[in-house]
Amino acid sequence: MRLGFLILSASHITRLCIFVGMAGAGIIKRVKKGLNDPIVENFSWKGSLMFSLQASIYIAFVLFIINHGMNQAQPLLMAALFALGSFFSLLPANWGMPKMLPATYDEERWTVGKHILHTLFVAFCITGLNQLLLGLAEYSLSPFWVMFAQIILMGALPITLGLLIIKRRRLKRNEANAQTANQQLDRLHQPQSVTEMPEVVSLRSQNGEESLNLLPNQLIYLESVDNQVEVHWLNMMFPQKTVLHNTLKELEVALNQHPQFLRCDQSFIVNLKAVDEVEGNVRGYQLTLSGSAREIPVSSSYLNAFDARIKQLS
Template identity: 45%
Template sequence: MLRSIHHFLNRPVAEDFGFTNQVRQSLLSGVYVFAFVYLFGGGHTDDWSRAGLLALFGLGCVLSTLVANWLVPSLLPALYDEDRWTVGRQIVQVLFVLLCVSVGNMIVMWLLRIGHATFWEMYASVTLIGFFPISVGVFSNEQRRLKRNLAHAQLLNQQLARIAIDPPVTESVMTAKPEPTVAPIVLSSENGRDKLSLIPDQLRYVESVGNYVDVYWLHTGALHKTVLRSTLKEIEATLASHPDFLRCHRAFLVNLRAVSHADGNARGYQLTLTDVPNRIPVSRSFVDTFDARFDTVARSH
C-alpha cells in the first residue's frame, strides 16, 4: 500500500510555469470562480451589485493564481524544476495556489469591509470549491500528454533502424587521426587550449554541468568522458552543421543516430543510447523540435 502511494506521488507530471500559459490558466480560474459562485452561491441572478462583487473576487483569484503559479516559480526556479515535477509536488502546489487565493479573498473582503469569515474558514471553502476541478484539469492534461508522448515514442522506435549507427568505429580522439573519408568534429574549450577531435559517430551525448560540459564519446567499444570548459550553447553552435546532433534538454545534447530506444512519459521522452548506461531526457519544451529533427534525419538515411 505504502509502496503504491509512494509510486503514485513520484509519477512525473509535466507542468508549464511560463508566463503566457499561466496568464491563460489564471484567467480561466477567475472565470470559474465567478461563474460557480454566481450560479450556485445563492442570491438573485439579476443583482448587478452582486455580480460586480463576484467580479472583484474573480479578479483577486486571477492575481493570486498568477502569483502562485508564475511569480513564485520565477523567483524559486530550483524548487520549481519542471524536469523533477511529480504528482506529489503538484498536489502541494495546488494547496499553495488555494492558500494564495484565500489570502486574496481575505484582502478583497477587508478592502470592502464585508464578511466575518476567519482565514481558515475561507481556506476550507476555497479548497472545497477549487481543489477538485483544479486537480482534474491538471491530471487530465497529464494523461493527454502521456498518451501523446507514448504514441510518438512508438513511432520513433519504428524509425530507429533507419538511422542507427553502423558498428562502432575505433579510430581517433585527441591524438589519433580520423578516418580520411569522414570529416572530424572538433570540440574546444572557451580559451581554445583544450580540444577534442572525434569522428561524428563516436560522439554519444554532451551534458552541461555548471561552467563545464561533459562530452561522452565511444572508443574501442568503451564509453569515455572528456570535460571541457565550455557551454552547451557553444557546443550546439559547433555542431550546427551536423543535423544528427540535437539539443533535447536544457542540459543535454544528443546524437540522434546513437538512439536505440525511446520511452514516453508525461514530461517528454527518455532516450536509451547505444553503449550508454544512463538514459537521456527530452524535455517538454524540446519535444516538437526533437520529433521534427528525428523525422528529417530518418528520411535522409
C-alpha cells in the same frame, strides 16, 4: 504463569512494533515516490492567463450558487468580487513567481510535491486578497483560515481532474510520436554508402588547453555536470568519458555543422545516430543509446526539434 504471560505479551508487542515500523516505512516510501512523480505544468503567459480566467469563472459560479442558496445579499456582486480577487491572485502566482524563481519553477522538473506546495501558496494569496476586497466592500467574512480551507476544498477536485486529463493526453501523444520516431530511426540505421570521410568533430575546453577530436559516430552524448561537460564516446567498441571545462552551450555551437547532434534537454546533447529506441512518457521521450547504459531524456521544450531532426535525417 504470570511471567510467561508478560514474556508472551512483550514478544507480541515487539512483533507489532516491527510490523508497524515496516508498514510505516513502506507508506513513507510510496508517499515519497508519489510526491516525486512528474506532472505537466505550463507557466507561460498564455497558459497562466487562461488558467486564471477559467479558475476565476469557476470560483464565481460556485460561490454564486452557494450564496444564492443561502439567501445571501447580492450574491452575484459578492461572487464577482471574489472572482476578481482570485484572478489577480492567480495570475501573479502562476506567471510571476516562475519568472522570479525559475530554478524552483522548472517545468521540466515539476513534481506532485512541488505542485501541492504551489497550490497551497496560491490558495493563501487568493484568501488574502479576497479578505481585503470583501472587507472593503463591508461583507461579513469567514475567518482567514476557514476561507483558506474552503478555497482548497473548492479547487481540489477540478485541479486534480484537470491534471490527470492533461497527463493522460500528453502521455498518449508522446507514446504515439515515439512510435513514429522509432520507425524513422529504423530507416536512419540502414547501411548507407560512404563517398568521403566524415569531418572530424573537435571539442575544446574554454581555455583551449583540453581538446578531443573524434569521428562523428564515435561521440555518443554530452552531459552538463556542474560547471563542466562530460563527453561520452567510443574508443573502438569501449565506452570512454572525457571531462571538458566548458559549457554545453559552447559545445553545442561547435557541433552545429553536424546535424546528427541535437540538444534534447537542458543538460544533454545526443548523437541521434546512436539512439536505439525512443520511449514516450509524460514529460517527453526517453532515449536508449547504443554504447551506453544511460537513458537520456528529451524534455517537452525540445520535442518538436527532436521530431523534426529525426525526420530530416531519415
